[in-house]
Amino acid sequence: MEQESFKTLPFKTIAEVTDESVRYIQARKDKTIVPLKTRWSKFNKVCCGGLEPNMILTIAGGSGSGKSAFANTLETDLIDLNTNQDIVILDFSFEMLSYRQIGRKLSNRLRRTTSELYSANDSIDDATLDKVKEEAEKIKKYQIFYIDTPSTVESIEKTIDYFHETIAKDKWLIVILDHALLVEGESERGTIVDLQKMFIRKKKLSNTSIIQISQMNRNIEQPDRINNPSMHYPMRSDLAASDAIFQASDYVIALSRPELLNILSYGVNRLPVKDKVYLHFLKVRDAGEPCILEFNNELKYGNLIEASPSTTMQHTVVFNNKVG
Numbered sequence: 001m002e003q004e005s006f007k008t009l010p011f012k013t014i015a016e017v018t019d020e021s022v023r024y025i026q027a028r029k030d031k032t033i034v035p036l037k038t039r040w041s042k043f044n045k046v047c048c049g050g051l052e053p054n055m056i057l058t059i060a061g062g063s064g065s066g067k068s069a070f071a072n073t074l075e076t077d078l079i080d081l082n083t084n085q086d087i088v089i090l091d092f093s094f095e096m097l098s099y100r101q102i103g104r105k106l107s108n109r110l111r112r113t114t115s116e117l118y119s120a121n122d123s124i125d126d127a128t129l130d131k132v133k134e135e136a137e138k139i140k141k142y143q144i145f146y147i148d149t150p151s152t153v154e155s156i157e158k159t160i161d162y163f164h165e166t167i168a169k170d171k172w173l174i175v176i177l178d179h180a181l182l183v184e185g186e187s188e189r190g191t192i193v194d195l196q197k198m199f200i201r202k203k204k205l206s207n208t209s210i211i212q213i214s215q216m217n218r219n220i221e222q223p224d225r226i227n228n229p230s231m232h233y234p235m236r237s238d239l240a241a242s243d244a245i246f247q248a249s250d251y252v253i254a255l256s257r258p259e260l261l262n263i264l265s266y267g268v269n270r271l272p273v274k275d276k277v278y279l280h281f282l283k284v285r286d287a288g289e290p291c292i293l294e295f296n297n298e299l300k301y302g303n304l305i306e307a308s309p310s311t312t313m314q315h316t317v318v319f320n321n322k323v324g
Contacts, residue, residue, distance in 0.1 A: 036085065036172075036209075038077045040306050042293050046281055047251060051078060053172065054203050056210040056248055060239050061255035062220065066277055067213050068096060068178055069302045070255060072104045074211065075176060079142050088168035089144040090175050092156060094182040095213075098146035102139060104302040109135045113300050143171075152184045153194045160202050172207045179213035181240055192241035196248035215240045216254060221261060232258060232267045233292075234280050252283040257297070277304055 027033040035050030044050045051057065051074075061067035079087055093101055100114075107114045110131055116124060117132065124132075145167070147159065156177070164173050177183075185191025199210050216238045225231045234254035236242050246252055258266040258273045266273050271294070279293040294307035 034082075034085075036078045036082045036087070036174075038074055039081065040293075040295075040304070042306055043279070046284060046291060046293070048286065051174070051209055051211075053207050053209055055250040056199055056203050056212065058212050058214055058239075058245055058249040058252045059255065060214045060216050060234075060245075060252065062216045062218070062257075062260075064260055065216075065255040065257050066297070066299045066304065067255050069104060069299050070304065071176060071178060071211060071213055072101055073108065073302055073304070075144065075174075076105055076108070076142075078174060079144075086171040087143060088163065088171050088173050089142070090160065090163050090168075090173065091144060091146050092151075092175070092177045093146050093148055094150040095178050098148050101146065102136070105139060106132055106135055107300075108302040111301055114302075143167075150182050150184055153191060153198050156183065156195075157198045157202065160205075160208075164202075164205050164208060168207075170207075172209070173205070175202065175208065175210050177210075177212045179215060180245065181215050189241055189244075193244045196244045200248055212245075212249075214245055220256075226261055226263060229265070229268045229270070232263060234282065236282055239282075246283060249283060250285040251281065254280040254282055256280060259297075276307075 024033065033053070035048065035052045037044055037050045059067050059071055075089055075091065103114050103117060107117060112128065160175055180192060180195060181188065183191050183195050185194065199212065202208060203210050216234060217240050219225065220234060220238050234256055236246055238254065239245055256278045259276065263273055265271065266278070275297040277295045277297050279295065281290050284290055295304040296307060298305055
């Protein structure tokens with residue numbers, strides 16, 4: 001019987017892949033590949049220097065934890081703090097209207113709450129409005145593109161491909177999705193799985209990085225978790241559709257505001273909760289061990305401020321010992 005012809009999947013020899021690895025190490029040494037910095041030095045350190053090409057960063061948190069504000073600040077920092085890079089940001093802003101995202105950026109820059117800017121109580125004065133317009137002109141120059149309309153995995157993929165091949169051609173494309181559970185599909189779990197498979201394909205495009213925001217389930221709000229300090233910290237199982245997201249991501253960060261749960265001291269280490277936000281690195285691919293970073297809460301201005309290095313390092317060591 002005549003054998004049917006079969007076309008194999010593309011493959012590389014170990015020699016070819018080894019050469020790629022050495023070239024990457026050399027490029028990092030020579031600074032021809034430089035991760036994108038954020039305003040948070042300890043965050044950069046944990047992430048192997050900052051946001052790298054060909055990586056997926058997942059930011060998870062419960063309602064009010066500050067995950068969208070964190071991503072909004074990150075979005076602006078990647079442009080402001082990396083002026084030597086030509087960056088295009090494609091933001092699928094499914095949860096919040098994009099003009100509200102800009103309102104948060106203006107709040108951060110002007111140190112005025114969005115309520116103040118939107119004249120919730122008293123109308124802002126003319127001088128403040130002039131400052132708003134001045135900062136707005138600066139923001140307009142950023143290469144950031146927003147998509148407000150929730151859509152399917154297929155449409156998101158086609159849009160990413162279009163940007164990669166046209167607007168962001170030969171530039172660093174950063175894709176932000178807020179958030180994963182709002183992608184349209186027949187079933188939530190199936191859609192999340194398809195989304196993660198698609199993101200894995202897209203992160204392999206040249207000079208492309210993915211930042212996705214996801215929701216945490218409400219297990220952490222259960223009384224037995226709140227009353228047991230050893231169960232305060234977020235875990236992998238607290239992520240919605242945790243298996244697919246966890247496996248696809250290079251970094252998984254869970255934001256926690258224990259103050260919102262009426263926790264008086266956080267975890268077995270009795271960490272402070274007043275005006276605190278904790279970033280739990282649940283997965284750190286290639287760059288080290290999971291850890292906790294402590295931030296002071298300035299979310300009213302869309303900002304987080306790093307706590308002192310000595311304090312954060314103590315939390316990190318204890319957390320690492322705890323998880324083994």
